[in-house]
Amino acid sequence: MKLNKTMMTDLYEITMAQTYFDDKAFDKIVYFDGFFRVLPLESGYAIMSGVDNIIDYIQNINFDNDDIEYLRSTNKFTEDFLDYLSKFKFNGDVWIVPDGTVVFGNEILITVRASLIEAQIIETTILSYLNSCIKYTTAARRLVEASNGKPIMEFGARRADGPEAAVLASKCAFIAGCVGTSNVMAGKIYDIPVMGTMAHSMISAEDEEYDAFMKYAKSFPDDANFLIDTYDTIKSGIVNSIKVTKDFLIPNGYRLKSVRIDSGDLSYLSKQVRKILDEEGMEDTKIVLSNSIDPYTLTSLLVQNAKFDSVGAGDNIVAPKARVGVVYKLVAIEENQEIVPRIKISNEALKIVNPGYKKLYRFYDKETGYALGDVMALHDEVIPSEEFTLIDPLNEFNTTTITNYTFKELQVPLFINGKLVYEDPDIREKQKYCNSQMASMYPEVKRLEYPHKYYVDQTQRLIDLKKDLILEHKKQFEG
Structure with missing residues (x-):
C-alpha cells in the first residue's frame, strides 16, 4: 500500500x-x-x-x-x-x-x-x-563527541520504530559524524558507507565456531570481521579467530580485519583480546565493541583504558530515551x-x-x-x-x-x-x-x-x- x-x-x-x-x-x-x-x-x-x-x-x-x-x-x-x-x-x-x-x-x-x-x-x-x-542526530553526535575520535558505526536498524525510522536514523547518524551504517537501504538511498561484521546465529548455526569463521573468511577474505563472544571470548572466540587467520587468511595473503565483542565486561575483555592479538603478531587487527553502548559507557571505557578501535551503536541512536x-x-x-x-x-x-x-x-x-x-x-x-x-x-x-x-x-x-x-x-x-x-x-x-x-x-x-x-x-x- x-x-x-x-x-x-x-x-x-x-x-x-x-x-x-x-x-x-x-x-x-x-x-x-x-x-x-x-x-x-x-x-x-x-x-x-x-x-x-x-x-x-x-x-x-x-x-x-x-x-x-x-x-x-x-x-x-x-x-x-x-x-x-x-x-x-x-x-x-x-x-x-x-x-x-x-x-x-x-x-x-x-x-x-x-x-x-x-x-x-x-x-x-x-x-x-x-x-x-x-x-x-543529537543522540548520535553525543556518542561521536564521547568517543575521543574513535569511529562510531550505526547498527540500529533492528531497534528502530519501523523501516522508515531506521532509514531516517541512519541518515541522521551519518550527518552527526558516524562513519557508516549497517542499514543497506540507507546506504542505497543516501550513499552512506555500509559496514558490519556477522551475527551470533552464523556461529551457532555451525557445529564448530572455527567452521563459521572459516566459511566467512573464504567468502570475504579481504574483509574478515569475526564476532567472538558467542561462547567464550577468551577461550574460544579469539582462539578460533587466530586459527582461521593462520590456517587460511595469512597463507593466502590476507589479514584479519577485526574482531567484535558484544557482551561481557567490555573493558576487561578488550584488554585481554588486544594482548593476545599483539602476542600473535596481529597488531593490525582492530577491536570493535558493541552492546547498547551510550555516551556514558563509552566515556567509562576510555577512562578504564579499554583497548578498542571503533564502536557499533544501535539502540542509543535509533531509540534514545x-x-x-x-x-x-x-x-x-x-x-x-x-x-x-x-x-x-x-x-x-x-x-x-x-x-x-x-x-x-x-x-x-x-x-x-x-x-x-x-x-x-x-x-x-x-x-x-x-x-x-x-x-x-x-x-x-x-x-x-x-x-x-x-x-x-x-x-x-x-x-x-x-x-x-x-x-x-x-x-x-x-x-x-x-x-x-x-x-x-x-x-x-x-x-x-x-x-x-x-x-x-x-x-x-x-x-x-x-x-x-x-x-x-x-x-x-x-x-
Missing part, C-alpha cells in the same frame, strides 16, 4: 481548514514558528536535521482521488471543501535552520509564512520529521499589509510564545571563532556590528555586552511562493558542516555531564513586545 504523506496529518488540521474555508479565509497570511523548549537527553546542545525530508514532503503535497474519497467517507467535510483539497498545493514561504547546525531550546528552527489553511495542513508532518530527526518536543505556534498574521504579532500565554514563563515574525542570529568571537550566543530579533531589526548586548529574556538584569564579534543569520530560505529556492547539500557536506559547527562551540557546552548553558537571548524590542502583549491580554481578562 502506497502511503501519501499529505494524509499524514492530524484530523483537527483538516477540520480547522474546513472552518477557515467556510470563513473564506483563503488569503489570510499567517506566520508559524517551529521550536523546542528543552534540550533532549540532558544535553548541552542539539543537532538540527530533517530538512531534506521536509523538502520532499512539501514538494509532493497532493490529495489524490483515494484521499478525497476517504475524507468524503468521514461525513465531516463539504463537497466544496473537498474540491478545494483536490487542487491543494503549498504556495507559501519557509525559512529553516540547515541540517547539521547546532541548535538550542527556545529558538526558531523553522518559520512558515503561508495562508492559514496551508500553514495548518503541513504542521503535523513537519513536526514529525523534526522531532524524530533531531533526536537521532528522549523526546525533543518541537512545537509549532502561530506568532503573527498579516492585516492591511502589516505584520501583526500574536502570542500564546501560559502560567509557565517558558511556555509563553515569543511573538512576531523573527530572525535568529549567532554571534562569534572574532579571535577564537567560538560561538558566543544566539539572539532572536524582530525581522526588521538591524543588528549592530560594533557592540551588542545579549539579554536573558527570563531575567533582563542578566546581560552581557560583547564587542569584536561577527554574526550570521541561522535560517535560510527554503521555499518562496511555494517554489524550492534552497540547494540541499550532499550528505557528506552536511557531516562536514556539523563537524565545523561543533568545533565552534566551547568545550563546556559539549560537556557530557552538567554542560554549560549556552546563551539564547533576545533583543530588547522583542522582549518589550512580548511584555506589552501579555499586559494587553491581562487587561482584557481583568476588564
